[in-house]
Amino acid sequence: MQKTVRIVIIEDDLILQHAYKQLIEDEPGFYVVNCYSSFEAAEKKLAADDPGVVLLDIELPGTNGVSAIPLIKKLLPKAQVIMLTVYELQDQIFGALANGASGYLTKDVPSSKIIEAIHDARSGGGPMSQKIASIVIKSFQKSTDSPLSKRETEIMRMVSEGKKRNEIADELFIELETVKTHIKNIYAKLNVNSRSDALKVLKQNRVI
Numbered sequence: 001m002q003k004t005v006r007i008v009i010i011e012d013d014l015i016l017q018h019a020y021k022q023l024i025e026d027e028p029g030f031y032v033v034n035c036y037s038s039f040e041a042a043e044k045k046l047a048a049d050d051p052g053v054v055l056l057d058i059e060l061p062g063t064n065g066v067s068a069i070p071l072i073k074k075l076l077p078k079a080q081v082i083m084l085t086v087y088e089l090q091d092q093i094f095g096a097l098a099n100g101a102s103g104y105l106t107k108d109v110p111s112s113k114i115i116e117a118i119h120d121a122r123s124g125g126g127p128m129s130q131k132i133a134s135i136v137i138k139s140f141q142k143s144t145d146s147p148l149s150k151r152e153t154e155i156m157r158m159v160s161e162g163k164k165r166n167e168i169a170d171e172l173f174i175e176l177e178t179v180k181t182h183i184k185n186i187y188a189k190l191n192v193n194s195r196s197d198a199l200k201v202l203k204q205n206r207v208i
Contacts (some may be wrong), residue, residue, distance in 0.1 A: 004031050005122060008051040010068070011084065012060055016107070016150050020055060020084075030118065037061070040066040046075045054117050056101075058085040058092060066092060069153045080121035084114075088131055103127035146207045147189045148177035155182050157208045160199050 007024055009032060011017040021032045031050045036042035040062045046054075054072055058065035067082055080102040085092070092102055100122040105113065106129045117127035126208065146153060151172075158168045165183070169176045192198045202208045 003029055004029055005053060005118065006031055006033045006048065006049070006051045007053045007055065007118070008033055008042065008049050009035045009055045010037075010039060010042050010060065010065075011035070011055065011057040020114070022119070023114060027115050027118075035133075039063040039065075041069065043075075045072070046072065051076065051079055053121060054079055054081045055118075056081055057178070058083055058087060058096070061150075066095045066099060069096060069101055073100045080118075081116055082121055082127065088135060093132060094134060104132045104208055105129045106131055145159075147207070148186060148202075148207065152182055152186050153187075153207060155179065156186060156198065156202055159195060160202075160208055 009017055011018050017035050021035055022032045024032050033051055038061050056065045060163055072081055082103040083096050083101050084105055086107050096104055103117050104127055104141050105117055108127045120127040155168055165179045166176055169179045188200050
């Protein structure tokens with residue numbers, strides 16, 4: 001017999017909550033132990049529910065989904081937490097993944113994808129909807145549309161590593177004044193006046 005996967009749903013939209021429950025329980029071997037409308041409502045019951053998978057909305061009343069993940073993982077160290085959200089914000093995506101989410105799906109995915117995601121998470125995978133996967137991939141790709149030259153980019157990469165101007169000059173076998181000139185030109189191109197502002201702009205635009 002197929003082992004039953006115990007699932008908890010934490011979703012404040014009661015219509016969606018019911019739809020997820022019905023969808024999941026139509027899948028052989030899946031069982032929804034409980035549904036909750038907030039983390040606070042679930043907190044004291046999760047350990048007894050003992051789910052293998054938690055489907056978690058991000059925009060919850062009280063503790064939001066991203067903040068709830070480490071609290072859930074503390075109660076259920078072995079459970080897989082899959083985020084379900086209408087939002088595709090990079091900060092929320094990486095916040096959720098950094099806090100221990102096993103997957104991240106947007107609510108517009110076909111219902112079959114939710115079932116696949118649960119199977120995938122149980123097998124050690126990291127399920128993501130296509131939109132989310134695209135955002136994650138792009139965040140790791142360096143921008144090719146940079147106002148800086150190759151040498152200027154190299155210098156700012158070294159600056160981001162905490163190297164001083166004289167150290168950069170020594171490593172690149174150039175004069176200290178040349179480094180200073182490059183940095184002055186970089187600030188002008190980026191329209192900034194400080195090292196921290198320059199690094200912020202370059203990181204936001206995935207140049208370094």
